[in-house]
Amino acid sequence: MTTSDRVPTDIVPDAAAVDVALGTRVLVVGDLRLSWRPTAGSLAVAAEIGSALDAWAGPGVLVLNGDTFDFSDDTQRDPGRILDAHPRLATALHRFAADDARRVVILSGQRDADLADPGTKARSVLTERFGVDVGPAVDLHIATGAGDRVVHVEHGSRFDGGGVFVDAAPASVELSRAAYRRISRLLAWLVLPFTIALLCLVGFGLLDTFHPSGAHRLLGWSGQLAVLSTAAVAILVIGVVLRRTFRALPDSREVGLSCASNDDARAYAERLVGDGGTGLVTGYTHRPELSSLGRGFYANSGSCGTIVRPRRARLGLPALFVAERQLSWVELEAGADLHARLVYALVDIPGQSLLERLAAVPGPEPVTKPTVVAAFPGGTDWPVPVFEDLGRRRVRRQAGAVLALTGLLNLLSAITPPIGGRLDFVADFVPITVPETASALVAAAGIALLLLGRGVRRGQRHAWMLAVGLTGLSAALHIVKGLDVEEAVAALMVLGFLIAKRGAFTAVADRPSIGRGFAVLGVSGALAVAAGTFTAVWFGKNHMPTGRALTAVVERLVGDNDILIPGRRGRFLTPTLGGVGLALALTAVWLLFRPVVARHKPADLATRARAIVRRYGGDTLAYFALRDDKQHWFWRDTLIAYAVHNGVCLVSPDPIGPVSERNAAWRAFREFAEDHGWPVAVMGAGEAWLPIYRAAGMHDLYVGDEAIVDARRFNLEGGRMKGLRQAVNRIAKYGYRIEFHDPAHLDPELERELRTLMTGSRRGEVERGFSMTLGRVFNRDDTGLLLAVCFAPSGEAAAFCQYVPASDINGFSLDLMRRSEASEHWNGLTDFVVVRTIEHVRDLGMHGLGLNFAVMRSVLAHEGGDRIGHRIERRLLGWLSDSMQIESLWKYNAKFDPDWHPRYAVYDARENFLSSAVAVAKAESFWELPVVGRFFAPDDQPVRS
Numbered sequence: 001m002t003t004s005d006r007v008p009t010d011i012v013p014d015a016a017a018v019d020v021a022l023g024t025r026v027l028v029v030g031d032l033r034l035s036w037r038p039t040a041g042s043l044a045v046a047a048e049i050g051s052a053l054d055a056w057a058g059p060g061v062l063v064l065n066g067d068t069f070d071f072s073d074d075t076q077r078d079p080g081r082i083l084d085a086h087p088r089l090a091t092a093l094h095r096f097a098a099d100d101a102r103r104v105v106i107l108s109g110q111r112d113a114d115l116a117d118p119g120t121k122a123r124s125v126l127t128e129r130f131g132v133d134v135g136p137a138v139d140l141h142i143a144t145g146a147g148d149r150v151v152h153v154e155h156g157s158r159f160d161g162g163g164v165f166v167d168a169a170p171a172s173v174e175l176s177r178a179a180y181r182r183i184s185r186l187l188a189w190l191v192l193p194f195t196i197a198l199l200c201l202v203g204f205g206l207l208d209t210f211h212p213s214g215a216h217r218l219l220g221w222s223g224q225l226a227v228l229s230t231a232a233v234a235i236l237v238i239g240v241v242l243r244r245t246f247r248a249l250p251d252s253r254e255v256g257l258s259c260a261s262n263d264d265a266r267a268y269a270e271r272l273v274g275d276g277g278t279g280l281v282t283g284y285t286h287r288p289e290l291s292s293l294g295r296g297f298y299a300n301s302g303s304c305g306t307i308v309r310p311r312r313a314r315l316g317l318p319a320l321f322v323a324e325r326q327l328s329w330v331e332l333e334a335g336a337d338l339h340a341r342l343v344y345a346l347v348d349i350p351g352q353s354l355l356e357r358l359a360a361v362p363g364p365e366p367v368t369k370p371t372v373v374a375a376f377p378g379g380t381d382w383p384v385p386v387f388e389d390l391g392r393r394r395v396r397r398q399a400g401a402v403l404a405l406t407g408l409l410n411l412l413s414a415i416t417p418p419i420g421g422r423l424d425f426v427a428d429f430v431p432i433t434v435p436e437t438a439s440a441l442v443a444a445a446g447i448a449l450l451l452l453g454r455g456v457r458r459g460q461r462h463a464w465m466l467a468v469g470l471t472g473l474s475a476a477l478h479i480v481k482g483l484d485v486e487e488a489v490a491a492l493m494v495l496g497f498l499i500a501k502r503g504a505f506t507a508v509a510d511r512p513s514i515g516r517g518f519a520v521l522g523v524s525g526a527l528a529v530a531a532g533t534f535t536a537v538w539f540g541k542n543h544m545p546t547g548r549a550l551t552a553v554v555e556r557l558v559g560d561n562d563i564l565i566p567g568r569r570g571r572f573l574t575p576t577l578g579g580v581g582l583a584l585a586l587t588a589v590w591l592l593f594r595p596v597v598a599r600h601k602p603a604d605l606a607t608r609a610r611a612i613v614r615r616y617g618g619d620t621l622a623y624f625a626l627r628d629d630k631q632h633w634f635w636r637d638t639l640i641a642y643a644v645h646n647g648v649c650l651v652s653p654d655p656i657g658p659v660s661e662r663n664a665a666w667r668a669f670r671e672f673a674e675d676h677g678w679p680v681a682v683m684g685a686g687e688a689w690l691p692i693y694r695a696a697g698m699h700d701l702y703v704g705d706e707a708i709v710d711a712r713r714f715n716l717e718g719g720r721m722k723g724l725r726q727a728v729n730r731i732a733k734y735g736y737r738i739e740f741h742d743p744a745h746l747d748p749e750l751e752r753e754l755r756t757l758m759t760g761s762r763r764g765e766v767e768r769g770f771s772m773t774l775g776r777v778f779n780r781d782d783t784g785l786l787l788a789v790c791f792a793p794s795g796e797a798a799a800f801c802q803y804v805p806a807s808d809i810n811g812f813s814l815d816l817m818r819r820s821e822a823s824e825h826w827n828g829l830t831d832f833v834v835v836r837t838i839e840h841v842r843d844l845g846m847h848g849l850g851l852n853f854a855v856m857r858s859v860l861a862h863e864g865g866d867r868i869g870h871r872i873e874r875r876l877l878g879w880l881s882d883s884m885q886i887e888s889l890w891k892y893n894a895k896f897d898p899d900w901h902p903r904y905a906v907y908d909a910r911e912n913f914l915s916s917a918v919a920v921a922k923a924e925s926f927w928e929l930p931v932v933g934r935f936f937a938p939d940d941q942p943v944r945s
Helices: 039-055 081-084 087-098 120-132 169-189 193-209 212-247 263-274 353-361 389-415 421-429 431-456 461-480 483-502 512-537 546-557 567-592 603-616 624-627 659-675 687-695 719-733 748-762 829-843 869-881 885-892 909-923
Strands: 014-018 023-031 060-065 102-107 131-133 136-144 147-154 279-282 289-293 296-300 304-311 320-334 338-348 367-376 631-635 638-643 648-651 680-685 699-710 737-739 786-791 797-806 809-818 850-854 899-907
Touching: 023 786, 039 087, 039 304, 039 320, 060 147, 081 120, 087 102, 087 120, 102 136, 102 809, 120 131, 136 320, 147 797, 169 353, 193 786, 263 279, 263 289, 263 296, 263 659, 289 338, 289 367, 289 659, 296 338, 296 687, 304 885, 320 829, 389 431, 389 483, 431 786, 461 483, 512 546, 512 567, 546 567, 567 797, 603 624, 603 631, 603 638, 624 638, 624 797, 624 809, 631 659, 638 659, 638 748, 659 680, 659 687, 659 899, 680 687, 680 869, 687 699, 687 899, 719 829, 737 829, 748 797, 748 809, 786 829, 786 899, 829 850
Parallel strands: 014 136, 023 060, 060 102, 102 131, 147 279, 279 296, 648 680, 809 850
Antiparallel strands: 023 320, 136 147, 289 296, 304 320, 320 338, 338 367, 631 638, 638 648, 680 899, 699 850, 699 899, 737 786, 786 797, 797 809
16 A cells, blocks of 8 residues: 555645734644643643743744643543643733734644534633634645745644554553563572572582592582572573563553554645645654655644653663653744744653663653754754664674674684593593584584674574574583583573574575575485495495495585595595585575575566656656666655665665655665665665665765756857867768657667667677666657667668656756767767757756766866875776776766766675675676766767768
8 A cells, every 4th residue: 555545635624724924933832631630741841831932022823733631531621621720821821812913723633632523612612711713723824925835734643544542651651660670579589599609619619628539529510510500490480480571561662652653644745745835734643853845844743741662671671661751842934934943852751760771772862951953944854764773783793793703712612622620520421522522513513603694694584593503502512522611601692692682683584595406405415426326336346335335425425434435436436525515515505594586576566666756756867767677665655676686785776756755765675675684785876865874874985976967058159168069060060960759669660770780889789787777778668768869961870869757857867878880970979969969858948968977076076185095096097997988988978068966875884895896896797887877989989080
């Protein structure tokens, strides 16, 4: 279901219209939840609002945006009685409403729904006693120096899909505090077994000092093991109780309102702005927000009162619930233009226990006094997007590093001899072969943990499960191989870390690849065993029994050679089968822990992708999201085009969809990628998306600029254009001409001619360039494209350029550029095509034409400074330009006097930069075209001069 299917399309009925004169200020505040039984919190909020009204200067409008009163436990449903219980606010309202230049509007919510009915006592009390306007919604018609602006204000509960208000917050706080009190008592009992263990260790140590004998040492070890066993049992029992306690806690996702976010209201605000409105202000979710939507905005006034938020806890403890006092509202000011501001304050309410304070991850910094945190236009949005998966990715990196260190520790412990006294103690109970076997198994576990590090780093669930099992086994083997208590403790600590952070490892396995891969491995192993057995039985003078030969071959596949294979057969088969077994094992590990492979997209998704690109794809690279080799992922009305190369999810272009969905869509896509174990990289990112990428913990790297020509400004006059003017005039003088076509409806004969031209100049028909080319030509499904064909005087096609639509620049963006390699054609063919296309775009009443992408243009143009680092960059780029079209491409673009728009490469984390770069190289086919960008046919080829 898309956003358009879910969001209401109608304005709230009976919305009042309020005219706001120039110079008037509007205050929108909601969710005061005042009750006839006042609390310290409600009195403090009433006093704060009253102080703001008393300090008001000049004309104004006050909008109390829903849930001002709480009638849920009030049988009289009398707002007058409630205001009398909050005298500071009642007095301020009387004084404010009495001024003829001011107006008070009270909107109904869910807790005071009676206010929506004109015939109720609640509504009549407010209108008659306080002289205020009451209704379900209001349209503010605000006069400004730039013209009239319309802002729609309503409580916003209808964006919850008709759900009923669910406030489980107070009960959640009580449950959370009761659970943590219980946990505190249980943790206190854990001190007892460790105290006993400490006393026994001291006692047995003193006994061994005065009576040094083997019996006493044995008694001491037995006592210590008994105490540790008692402690383990106590921890296990208490762990079971703690687990039940955790399960009794409410899910943090279900606490508070049934509407968890402002996404639907924000999407509706974008629709209002698109229809000519200026903004939408709601409340209901208690989530203050002010977001720019281009020409308009969306705001949520939040709430004034006590709210409850879940907080993450340390050490694997359950989320706890913290009560906070929030004070927020929206201010609108009618001046030279409409200005909106979000005012916000937040402080914690005391009452947490010591364990709760120690366990809770710190929340946002308290804002003790109401402060402007966001403004429109020209200011920053609020809140800054927070991506929850940042902590999960950090845990995965830490787990991968810890497993690598644990694997190295296992290997070092296996190759170093144990302490003699400890080994003697173990030898008293088991044969010496047991510690030797345990040492070998520790080494094998160390190698396995090193191999598992990559899968755990990607968050794969099956890799985590194997790591947990091997780490626990390593702890036991360290004890068996020589009482290596230190290594065992380290392994147990790693095991505890993995178990405590188990929620970070959710990536699935690529089941189809695993099934096919292991089928191939099974067949390959069976063929290796059959060939080895045949060789051992039938070749050579001394024939082996078939069963014995089969066993010997299988042994050699797993690295053992106890059964002798006589003659040269054994010298040949032993290393060969060992190598085959190692290759099969490595292949199995690679298949088991490879990332999920993206599959082909269904046809209906491609149709949906075209619809979104047509509606929202205004960027010069947006149309390239429809390449055949890209997968499509959707979130409501947002499309993200990606492909998986080298285990990295490459996204290009930037996500396409409504501005209001950007943060939520990118957050959801990151979760999708994390669940598949893919690090993410973005190619050709624009500046508008960089704040969102950075908020997600990603790093950006400038890679070059895109040249965009303004057709309205372009002309061939002046000294700067002399070379270009001469080239264009020369081509025109010799009889070359341009025709413009729709490539989706091309004449078949011309299409064959252009395909022949393209194949000759490209040495093949495959078009590469993942981020900035469409990869196909003359497709019937590609509508709205522009094809410029240059014909020679003989009538044959000599060059052509294909352009895709780009509404953000009100024009087109270059897809590919081809020219004939025949020697009879003159220089300047592509110059001629581009200039005539610019003139054609201008004749159509359009503005922009996007050209080629210039790699590291600002570096080559000395715009970054002249420090030693920039000199090295320029020297390196100059050296690369001898074999790649870097500097020549920049200079070619510069001839058309374009505006330069920077593009960036964005990658997940610094340790993934190399793998991301390899994936980019694979996607862009650097070995065929070393430049990240569109294909460019320079005019310095061997042609007529």
